[in-house]
Amino acid sequence: MYMATASFSNRVGQAVEKSCSSISLLTFPAPKPTSSLPSLAVKCIDVQKGHHSSKWFLPWGKDQCESLKGFDEASSRLIVANDIVFAVHIPFIGHEMSPWFQFMLIILQLDIAFQFRNEIEENAMLTLDVAMAYRDGLNDPWTEMARSVEQRKLKCVLPVPKTQANEGHNYDCDLLPLLELGSVAHKYYLLNIKLPVNDQKKINLGIGEIKDLRLVTIFQNGGFTQVWFAMKTFLTPSILIIMIWYWRRITMMTRPPVLLEKVIFALGISMTFINIPVEWFSIGFNWTWMLLFGDIRQGIFYAVLLSFWIIFCGEHMMVPLVAQFTCSCCREGRESLRDNSADLPDLALITSFYDQAERNRISVYWKQVGPIAFGSCCLFIFDMCERGVQLTNPFYSIWTTDIGAELAMAFIIVAGICACLYFLFLCFMVFQVFRNISGKRSTLPAMSKARRLHYEGLIFRFRFLMIITLACAALTVIFFITTQISEGNWKWGEVTIELNSAFFTGVYGMWNLYVFALMFLYAPSHKNYGEDQSNGCTGSGSGEELQLTTTIANIDGPTEVYRLAGKESQE
C-alpha cells in the first residue's frame, strides 16, 4: 500500500549505509587539524649605529645575533629599548615548513610584569616595527616578504590585587593577532620585531615592563591537509555524477523545471564548488588568496543551503489539493479527482494554478531570501576588508583601529540580525507547514484512497526532509560543542581518534551526503511515462502533458499515486 514510502526509504537506506562507511574510513588516519608552534623570541642586540633595516637578526644557528638573557643585563650594558630586536625563526631548528600547511597565523603575546612605578596605562597602544623574511635553503640569503609598522591595542588585567607584594607578577594580556598568510610556500621564515620608543611622539610609552615576547604560529597539519584533499577528491566526482544524473532526469521532463528543482540543483553546484580540490594547486603555486577563496566558497554554500530550506518549506505550504491532469485521455482520472475535491471547497483548482505560477519564482521569497543575501554580503565585505587586505599586507587586521573594529562589529551585527530574521521566518514557515499538515491529516480518512496516498506521500516527504535536516543540524551542533568542550582526542584501545579532525571530516562528509541524498531522492521519476501509457492512454506523448499542481518535484510517490488513481477510476 505504501509503495511510495517503501521505495523512498529503500533509497535512503542505501545512501545512509554508504555514507557511514565513508565517514568512518576517512576520519581515522587524520591527525589533528591544526598545530600550534609556540616560540619565545630571542632578544637580539642591534649594535649598529643608525639601525639599518637591511640586516636580519637570527635567533640561533650560523650568524646568530648577539643576544641578551634578560633585560636586567641590558641596563648595566647601557642598551636601550631601541637597540633590541626580537627575533623568531619559524619553525624550530631541524624542521621545515611546507606548502601542505596551507596557511599560517601568528599570534603575539607579551609577558609584562607588574611594577607599581611602571604600570600599564589605560588604552595603551603597542607599536610594532615588524619585518618578515623567508629563505628556502639554509645557506640562502634572507628575502624580505613584508615590513610594516603596526599598532595593536594592549588589553591586560592583573589577576592579583595591585599590592607591593605582588610586584613582579605577570599581567594577563589578550592575544594579539600579528599576521596571517594564506599560503606557506617557503621553508624558513624569520621575524624581526622592534618596539621602538619615542618620547616626543609618545610611542610605546606606558606599556609596562616587558619581560618576554612570545609568538604562537598556527598552521594546518600536513597530514590533515592530505586526508582533506583526498576526501575532496573523492567527493567531487560523487556529487558531480549525481548532479548530472539529476539534471538529466529534469530535462527528460517536458515541463520546465520548477523552482525547488532549480534550488536543489544550485545546492549541488555550490557543494561541488566547495568540493573541487583546487587546493592541490596551492602545493605548487604560491596562491595567497586561497584562504579568502575558501571563505567565499563556504559562504556561497551556506547562502544556498539556507535559501533551499526556505523554499522547500514554502513549496510545501500549499500542500496541493488537486492533482490536475491535462492529459486528454486520462479524463476519467481527472474527473474522479475533481469530484473528490468537492469535499474540500476551500481551495479551487484555479487558485492552485495561480499559486503554482506565483510560487515558481524566487521573488516570492524575497522576504526570506533577502536577509540571507544581505547578511552574506555583509560578511563578504567584512571578509574582503580583513583577509582581502591581508593579501597585500599580511600584518593588517581590521580590529586594531577603533573605526575598523566598529565597522567590523557593525557588519557582524547586521549579519547576525539577518540570521535571526531568517530563522524566525524559517520557524514560522515550518510551523505553518505543520499546521497545514495536521489540518490535512484530519481530513485524510474521508478522502479517496488515491488522494490519501498522494497526501501521505507529500507529508512523509516533508517530514523526512525535516528529520534528516534536523538530524544533520543537531549532529553538527553536537559535534561542534563536543570539540569546543573537550579539547583533544578519544582513545579506543589502539586507535586514537582526533576529535577535531573527526568533526571536520565527519560534518563535511555528512553535508555532502545530505546534498547527495537530496538530489538522489528528489529527482523526478522517469517511470511516469511507461506506467501512464499502460493505463490505457492512447494519445502519444500523453504523459508529457501530465502535470501535478504540486509545485514540488515528482518522485515515486506521485507516480504511484497516479497509477492508483487511474486504476481506481477504471474500477
Add this chain to the structure above:
Amino acid sequence: MTPEYFLRSLLMMILAVFSANASNWLYLAKLSSVGSISEEETCEKLKGLIQRQVQMCKRNLEVMDSVRRGAQLAIEECQYQFRNRRWNCSTLDTLPVFGKVVTQGTREAAFVYAISSAGVAFAVTRACSSGDLDKCGCDRTVHGVSPQGFQWSGCSDNIAYGVAFSQSFVDVRERSKGASSSRALMNLHNNEAGRKAILNNMRVECKCHGVSGSCEVKTCWKAMPPFRKVGNVLKEKFDGATEVEQKKIGSTKVLVPKNSQFKPHTDEDLVYLDSSPDFCDHDLKNGVLGTTGRQCNKTSKAIDGCELMCCGRGFHTEEVEIIERCSCKFHWCCYVKCKQCHKVVEMHTCR
C-alpha cells in the same frame, strides 16, 4: 700523576663526599664563573653532579645551560617565597648549597626539591621554545623522534621534553639507589610534585580562525605559567605539607600520612618525614644562619612579625634615612629616569 687520573680521583672524592645529598646539583647555580657549558670536559669539572648526571651532561651539553638557569630560578624563587620567614632560603657558598637543612627530610627540603625540579623543567622548556635546542621541540620527545613527522602532525608540546628531562636529570640520584629508602621516596615524590605544579597550572589559550575568523575552527595550546605562579603554588603546598612515614604494602614501600586521620596526600602535595628545627639560632654546623640581624615587621602578628621572627629575643629599632627612586620615567625596557627622594623610616632588626 696524569691529569686524567687526577680528574678521575677528584671526581671519586666528590662523589664520596657529597653522595649524601641529592640536591647538590643545585650548586650549578653558583657556578657563574664557568662560562657556558659547551665542552664535555666542563661536565666533569662541575661540582655537585653525581656520575650519572655527568654522563647526562656530556650527552646533553646544550641543555646544561638551561639546567643551570633552572637552578638559579629555583633559588631565586625560593628566596622570594621565604623572604619573610625565619628560614629564608639563604644559600651557602659551599656544598651543600642550603646547608644541612635540606639534607634532612624536612618541609624545607621538600620545598627545595620540588622547586628545583620545577625550575629545571621550566628552564628546559623555555629553551626549547626559543628554538635552539635541536633535541627538543616539535615532534621530538625525550625518547627520540616521534613516529609521525612534524609535517604530518605538527608539534608536540615542549613541556613534555622539559618535564622528561627534569625527571631523568633530577631524579637520577634517587633512582640509582633503587628508590627504597624513605628519603628517596620522599624526594622522588616532591620532585614530581614540583613538576606537577607546572603541568597542572598550564594556561590554555585559544585562537579562532574559521570562516571570517569565526570559532568554527579553533586552535588551542598550552602555555607555561610564569615561574612566580609555580612558586606560589608550591609555597601553598609547603604550608599544607603532609608528614609521612614509610609503610610496606605488599612488596612495595610507600609513604603514608603519619596521622591516619588525615586524608592521604595527592601527587601534587608536598610530603616530609622529619619536623623542622626552629631556625632561631646561628648554627653553622647545620647550615642554619639564625635570625639575628634579620629585619622584622613590628605590626605583624604573622611569622614576619618581630615577635615570631626574633624568637622572643627582642629587636632593635633605629631610624634610617633611605634614598628611594621616585617619580620615575620608564621605558618598557632598560631605561629608568628617576628623582631621588629621601625618606626616614623605622627599621627593626632582631637581636
